Amino acid sequence: MGRGDVSVPGMGRSDATSWVPDGIDLERPSAARLYDYLLGGAHNFAHDRELAERFIKAQPNAREIARHNRSFLRRSVLFMVERGVRQFLDLGSGIPTVGNVHEIAQTADPGAKVVYVDYEEVAYAHSTLMLVDNPLATIVQADLTRPDDILDAPQTRELLDFDQPIGLLMAGVFHFVPPGKDPGRLVAHYRDAIPVGSYLAFSQFTRDLMPSEMDRIVEVMKSSRDPMYPRSHAEITALFAGFDLVEPGIVPTAKWRPDPGFDDGGDPDRAGIYAGVGRKH
Amino acid sequence: MSEPPPDPEGDQAELVAPWLRVVAATAYVPRSSTEVRGLLTALLDRLTTALTADPPDVAAGLRVGELMVEGALTGETTLEGSLGVLADGFAVAGYGARPVAALLGYVAAGYAAALRKRTLAQQENMKLALLTAKQRAERDRRATENRFREVFDASAVGIAITELDGTFVETNPALATILGRPTEDLRGRTLAEFIADDDEPPLVVGEADRRRVVRPGGDTAWVYLTTSMLRDDSGVARYRVTMVQDLSELQLLGNQLSHQSLHDALTGLPNRLHFESRLEAMHAQTPPHRPFTLLCLDLDAFSLVNTTYGHATGDRVLRTTANRLTAAVAGKEALVARIGGDEFAVLIAHDTQAPPVSTLVGALTAELAEPDYDAGVGLAVSATVGAVRCTPAEMTSAEMFRAADAAHQHARSLGRHQWAEFDGHADRATRKVGTLATGLPAAWENGELRVAYQPVVRLADLVQVRVRALVHLPTDRDTAELAESTGLSVPLGPWLLTQSGTHLDRWLSLFGPVADEGEAVHRVLLSALQSADADLSATVNDVLSATGAPAGSLEIGLDTRAVLTCRGDAQDNLRTLSDIGVVTALHGFTGGPREVAMVERFSVRTVVLSDPFEGWRPDWLPREAVPVRATLELIAALRSVGASVGVLGVRDHAEATWWAEQGVRTAEGQAFGRPGGVADVTGR
Numbered sequence: 013m014g015r016g017d018v019s020v021p022g023m024g025r026s027d028a029t030s031w032v033p034d035g036i037d038l039e040r041p042s043a044a045r046l047y048d049y050l051l052g053g054a055h056n057f058a059h060d061r062e063l064a065e066r067f068i069k070a071q072p073n074a075r076e077i078a079r080h081n082r083s084f085l086r087r088s089v090l091f092m093v094e095r096g097v098r099q100f101l102d103l104g105s106g107i108p109t110v111g112n113v114h115e116i117a118q119t120a121d122p123g124a125k126v127v128y129v130d131y132e133e134v135a136y137a138h139s140t141l142m143l144v145d146n147p148l149a150t151i152v153q154a155d156l157t158r159p160d161d162i163l164d165a166p167q168t169r170e171l172l173d174f175d176q177p178i179g180l181l182m183a184g185v186f187h188f189v190p191p192g193k194d195p196g197r198l199v200a201h202y203r204d205a206i207p208v209g210s211y212l213a214f215s216q217f218t219r220d221l222m223p224s225e226m227d228r229i230v231e232v233m234k235s236s237r238d239p240m241y242p243r244s245h246a247e248i249t250a251l252f253a254g255f256d257l258v259e260p261g262i263v264p265t266a267k268w269r270p271d272p273g274f275d276d277g278g279d280p281d282r283a284g285i286y287a288g289v290g291r292k293h
Numbered sequence: 294m295s296e297p298p299p300d301p302e303g304d305q306a307e308l309v310a311p312w313l314r315v316v317a318a319t320a321y322v323p324r325s326s327t328e329v330r331g332l333l334t335a336l337l338d339r340l341t342t343a344l345t346a347d348p349p350d351v352a353a354g355l356r357v358g359e360l361m362v363e364g365a366l367t368g369e370t371t372l373e374g375s376l377g378v379l380a381d382g383f384a385v386a387g388y389g390a391r392p393v394a395a396l397l398g399y400v401a402a403g404y405a406a407a408l409r410k411r412t413l414a415q416q417e418n419m420k421l422a423l424l425t426a427k428q429r430a431e432r433d434r435r436a437t438e439n440r441f442r443e444v445f446d447a448s449a450v451g452i453a454i455t456e457l458d459g460t461f462v463e464t465n466p467a468l469a470t471i472l473g474r475p476t477e478d479l480r481g482r483t484l485a486e487f488i489a490d491d492d493e494p495p496l497v498v499g500e501a502d503r504r505r506v507v508r509p510g511g512d513t514a515w516v517y518l519t520t521s522m523l524r525d526d527s528g529v530a531r532y533r534v535t536m537v538q539d540l541s542e543l544q545l546l547g548n549q550l551s552h553q554s555l556h557d558a559l560t561g562l563p564n565r566l567h568f569e570s571r572l573e574a575m576h577a578q579t580p581p582h583r584p585f586t587l588l589c590l591d592l593d594a595f596s597l598v599n600t601t602y603g604h605a606t607g608d609r610v611l612r613t614t615a616n617r618l619t620a621a622v623a624g625k626e627a628l629v630a631r632i633g634g635d636e637f638a639v640l641i642a643h644d645t646q647a648p649p650v651s652t653l654v655g656a657l658t659a660e661l662a663e664p665d666y667d668a669g670v671g672l673a674v675s676a677t678v679g680a681v682r683c684t685p686a687e688m689t690s691a692e693m694f695r696a697a698d699a700a701h702q703h704a705r706s707l708g709r710h711q712w713a714e715f716d717g718h719a720d721r722a723t724r725k726v727g728t729l730a731t732g733l734p735a736a737w738e739n740g741e742l743r744v745a746y747q748p749v750v751r752l753a754d755l756v757q758v759r760v761r762a763l764v765h766l767p768t769d770r771d772t773a774e775l776a777e778s779t780g781l782s783v784p785l786g787p788w789l790l791t792q793s794g795t796h797l798d799r800w801l802s803l804f805g806p807v808a809d810e811g812e813a814v815h816r817v818l819l820s821a822l823q824s825a826d827a828d829l830s831a832t833v834n835d836v837l838s839a840t841g842a843p844a845g846s847l848e849i850g851l852d853t854r855a856v857l858t859c860r861g862d863a864q865d866n867l868r869t870l871s872d873i874g875v876v877t878a879l880h881g882f883t884g885g886p887r888e889v890a891m892v893e894r895f896s897v898r899t900v901v902l903s904d905p906f907e908g909w910r911p912d913w914l915p916r917e918a919v920p921v922r923a924t925l926e927l928i929a930a931l932r933s934v935g936a937s938v939g940v941l942g943v944r945d946h947a948e949a950t951w952w953a954e955q956g957v958r959t960a961e962g963q964a965f966g967r968p969g970g971v972a973d974v975t976g977r
């Protein structure tokens with residue numbers, strides 16, 4: 013039996029020598045590994061790097077966009093920590109190369125708790141390895157479009173206290189959620205699970221900024237496991253139903269409370285991604 | 294040697310700002326600008342110190358390159374940009390071009406080496422992570438495989454995995470047994486070769502089909518065949534799996550026995566044993582914060598239904614109750630079980646939002662209160678309910694069961710048609726809701742009740758020696774009123790005693806000659822509430838003086854539980870009745886050590902066992918079965934303290950003989966006639 017054949021338990025198979033788990037399809041690049049590459053990480057395979065090069069061709073600003081997004085994530089976490097949030101649910105957490113949420117939050121308060129969620133195998137395997145000795149952070153391998161799998165997961169229930177404010181992070185991930193999955197209901201499902209006073213940090217690709225590059229990106233990503241769906245300012249605003257947006261509202265990532273003299277360089281409108289933070293009321 | 298006088302302080306401030314801009318524009322550094330500025334200043338320090346040394350310590354650049362990588366200053370063009378800024382800055386500051394070039398060359402080399410090391414480390418790390426994931430998957434797969442193996446090998450159902458053309462790939466031992474051939478003989482052959490009627494249409498995937506298989510001697514056996522496809526990830530069928538179930542009687546019997554050991558024969562619901570293990574399993578599989586509700590309930594006045602309408606009706610009530618409870622939780626993640634004679638348990642696993650317990654209890658009891666019509670009799674039951682609501686994190690499954698039971702006991706102590714919820718905080722059950730409905734039935738008010746008599750025989754010779762008086766409800770009555778009648782109780786006790794007392798002399802003359810010395814001829818079994826009635830002994834005195842019959846002709850059975858739990862005046866009643874010479878009895882006796890001790894303490898004369906085999910025929914049970922052994926020991930214990938033992942619900946003479954052999958003295962039941970009027974008894 014070769015790869016791809018049905019596996020009848022007990023009937024033996026011949027590919028036991030490979031170290032790549034069966035679930036990982038090296039032929040099909042993933043967004044998690046592409047993003048890792050854009051941020052300078054090495055947790056990727058040849059096909060991911062090929063995709064990344066095509067991505068950069070379609071959007072020459074890709075590295076800067078990734079950087080701005082990651083930087084927004086960091087600032088939004090620090091913002092929430094300042095407002096008393098000590099637990100985070102990071103949906104679509106990616107491959108931890110640098111600046112992971114638990115590092116940011118636990119540097120600010122060593123008692124901060126983080127549940128990472130990603131459905132990608134490398135992201136999951138890597139986070140698992142990284143978090144073995146960290147009792148206050150864990151990862152759930154799940155699809156964020158199935159909220160109950162995540163909210164009811166024993167790891168989530170063990171670590172997070174749903175009576176205390178929770179920082180819900182959806183950074184650079186929602187553009188992978190197709191319109192058919194009822195995005196509004198999806199965000200509302202998570203919102204209903206967390207108490208008043210919790211925060212949502214959200215960022216995703218938009219066509220409002222650099223439309224032709226965006227169209228080319230959508231085309232490129234069709235060949236990956238994670239096709240992309242940009243959303244307009246109005247669509248993103250609607251997803252914040254039940255949350256009060258904090259200043260400055262929904263803006264290009266680089267314009268969201270930038271660190272003066274550091275990540276405010278370049279043309280913010282070339283950030284490609286809208287970002288915002290809201291507080292549940 | 295560097296000619297111009299370098300000014301490290303001034304150079305620094307001027308250089309850090311443009312370097313920071315380069316870094317910010319090219320690399321993602323997960324730190325604040327202040328922190329990054331600090332890092333750059335420190336690096337610049339090292340560089341200027343190296344340049345101002347004599348001779349310049351250009352190799353120090355190596356370490357600076359490494360520190361850039363450690364500090365995540367590793368964007369695609371960060372190094373390039375940094376070197377440019379530094380070269381310009383040092384030139385302006387007047388350092389010699391050669392040492393600057395050499396120093397920056399070392400920075401680049403240190404950077405490259407560190408970056409390569411980091412990349413290798415990351416890839417190594419990823420490899421390790423994936424390898425671990427792989428091993429875990431491998432382990433899971435092996436565990437699945439082993440489990441599959443076990444099921445495959447141990448299954449009583451024959452299983453064949455075949456190529457699409459039907460050639461066996463793998464067969465399990467059960468299949469070999471069914472086909473009557475060793476596994477080796479099946480290799481390379483097809484299932485079709487063993488099917489007798491090969492002109493039948495081919496098997497449809499997913500549908501069970503009855504076929505005959507041929508065994509070596511030529512004889513055939515009926516089997517059920519079910520086949521399904523094994524597909525690969527892309528959905529292409531690769532193999533076929535066929536289940537072969539032997540339909541021979543032995544096989545069927547085996548299946549049935551295992552079903553019976555887990556299910557209650559009467560209602561088809563899981564029994565107590567099964568329920569406990571299912572509860573445990575559901576408890577273990579449910580996320581720790583998902584709420585459960587466990588309800589334990591029993592039917593009020595069920596013994597009244599049984600004694601009034603007979604066991605067949607009682608059984609029907611139990612089946613109806615089972616169906617209604619099942620229907621009431623349909624569509625929920627729930628489990629209904631019969632955990633005792635008239636006791637049921639309902640377990641509901643809720644979504645995150647659970648309705649209030651009172652709502653659940655209200656819905657269930659309303660469902661049960663709906664009258665059930667059969668042969669003109671409408672019967673409605675009320676239930677007493679104990680409830681517990683908790684999450685798996687809060688209680689173990691055993692604690693949940695105990696808590697529900699405790700709440701149930703508590704509800705019962707409040708009277709019928711009550712419910713109580715286990716109060717975890719006070720660690721005791723507290724009553725949450727009051728009486729839903731009780732009332733004196735119209736039948737009683739309209740004087741429509743009659744006394745009926747049920748024969749009681751002496752098992753030694755099957756001679757009728759006594760009657761039991763019971764309340765007979767007319768069957769042609771409005772069902773709503775009849776529903777009420779299950780709530781009828783306390784006043785029925787004196788009524789029954791007084792009414793039946795008028796026939797006491799009749800029974801004395803009828804049974805006096807055949808009954809043994811000191812034996813009663815007239816039996817009345819009282820319910821729990823009736824047993825606790827403070828006026829009981831006065832009523833009995835009145836009856837005796839009205840008839841002039843000796844007290845010893847009357848046998849009065851009190852409810853065991855009422856006496857045991859010191860309910861009302863139950864214990865006083867037992868003592869007083871015994872004192873005035875009435876033959877005292879206890880019914881609903883389950884045989885606990887405290888119950889047996891009570892028999893001795895109150896010199897109880899008769900003990901009527903409460904269906905120890907829960908409706909099963911004792912004469913069909915194996916002698917070594919634990920309930921049988923326990924019952925025999927109980928009978929011996931009771932006889933040793935001078936009590937005679939009676940049983941109810943004996944179905945036929947075979948069963949009667951069995952009880953007689955165990956030393957039981959009296960029996961009632963359909964074997965000896967159903968309840969009837971005075972004429973029915975005397976004419977028999």
Ligand SMILES: C[S@@+](CC[C@H](N)C(=O)[O-])C[C@H]1O[C@@H](n2cnc3c(N)ncnc32)[C@H](O)[C@@H]1O
Nearest residue numbers: 044047104105106130131132155156183184188
């Ligand atoms: C671009 S990365 C973002 C990482 C991180 N949140 C950040 O902003 O820096 C997106 C991640 O989301 C994951 N992802 C995409 N769709 C997902 C889904 N439906 N459920 C879970 N993870 C998903 C991808 O595997 C990838 O790792």
